[in-house]
Amino acid sequence: MLLYGRNPVLEALQDGRVSEVLVARGVEEAFVAQLKATGVRMKFAPRIELDQLAGTTQHQGVLAEVEDLEWASVDDILDLAEKRGEDLLIVLLDGITDPRNFGAIIRSAEVLGAHGVVVEERRSAPLSPVVAKTAAGATSYLPVAQTKNLPRLMDALKKDGVWVYGAAGEAAQDVRKVDFSGKVALVIGAEGEGMRRLVREKCDALVSIPVRGRVQSLNASVAAGILLFEASRGRA
Incomplete structure (x- = not known):
């Protein structure tokens, strides 16, 4: 599942469900530093590429491929x-x-x-x-x-x-x-x-x-x- 948005991606990183994130070029350094602190692999790409992958411009400059969410019981x-x-x-x-x-x-x-x-x-x-x-x-x-x-x-x-x-x-x-x-x-x-x-x-x-x-x-x-x-x- 492709996850976007800063809080959801950071939470998924804490859970260990993300192996790599795609970050829009030009995102502020403070957020990039947060990502680096998790040790995750990062790739940088033009923002328009993230727009196309997410199907929206509301991704806040970050995408992550994560395990699909699972239903509980x-x-x-x-x-x-x-x-x-x-x-x-x-x-x-x-x-x-x-x-x-x-x-x-x-x-x-x-x-x-x-x-x-x-x-x-x-x-x-x-x-x-x-x-x-x-x-x-x-x-x-x-x-x-x-x-x-x-x-x-x-x-x-x-x-x-x-x-x-x-x-x-x-x-x-x-x-x-x-x-x-x-x-x-x-x-x-x-x-x-x-x-x-x-x-x-x-x-x-x-x-x-x-x-x-x-x-x-x-x-x-x-x-x-x-x-x-x-x-x-x-x-x-």
């Missing part, structure tokens, strides 16, 4: 919560197909203390370079898993004592007033469509983020970040 997520000695906090995504939203949610989940993110196999963006770049290295630390059937997973989690909250703009329950102690799953639906009917019905409760402006909905990744913040704040 739901058990990996449960094991991480147990290893930390914490009640489970897991994010379930229902139909997030935009890779930038997917990556941003992974980043927020890692930063705010979740133990993992789960998507349904047929209804998700793949683990791509765009996801990795947007996640800014979070994919190196946070398990991201697939499940064949999200409603079935929700049932299994509920049997294990996990309380499942679904994000819904029309829900009467204000997320700021929710008790997020204990084992918690947060469900985020697709842009525009929200959660599927069956996924919505499987939730223990629906919660909303109060809005004051004329625009009555939030981007999925922004909504996920707010819910994760409220959950982490309540659990602290």
Whole structure:
């Protein structure tokens, strides 16, 4: 997989997943020094060559060939919560197909203390370079898993004592007033469509983020970040 962006490449270097990087000529010496300190082999090339390889100009002057990102398992997520000695906090995504939203949610989940993110196999963006770049290295630390059937997973989690909250703009329950102690799953639906009917019905409760402006909905990744913040704040 071709990875681009400074933070994702530096994180991959720390994990030992990079053997060589391609750097645009003219990149500032401070960043080149960071790369040299890792001992990685470097090649320099015109910026336009990196543009062509990455398929974008947003590569920040560095590309790296890395091992493909691998899906974790739901058990990996449960094991991480147990290893930390914490009640489970897991994010379930229902139909997030935009890779930038997917990556941003992974980043927020890692930063705010979740133990993992789960998507349904047929209804998700793949683990791509765009996801990795947007996640800014979070994919190196946070398990991201697939499940064949999200409603079935929700049932299994509920049997294990996990309380499942679904994000819904029309829900009467204000997320700021929710008790997020204990084992918690947060469900985020697709842009525009929200959660599927069956996924919505499987939730223990629906919660909303109060809005004051004329625009009555939030981007999925922004909504996920707010819910994760409220959950982490309540659990602290």
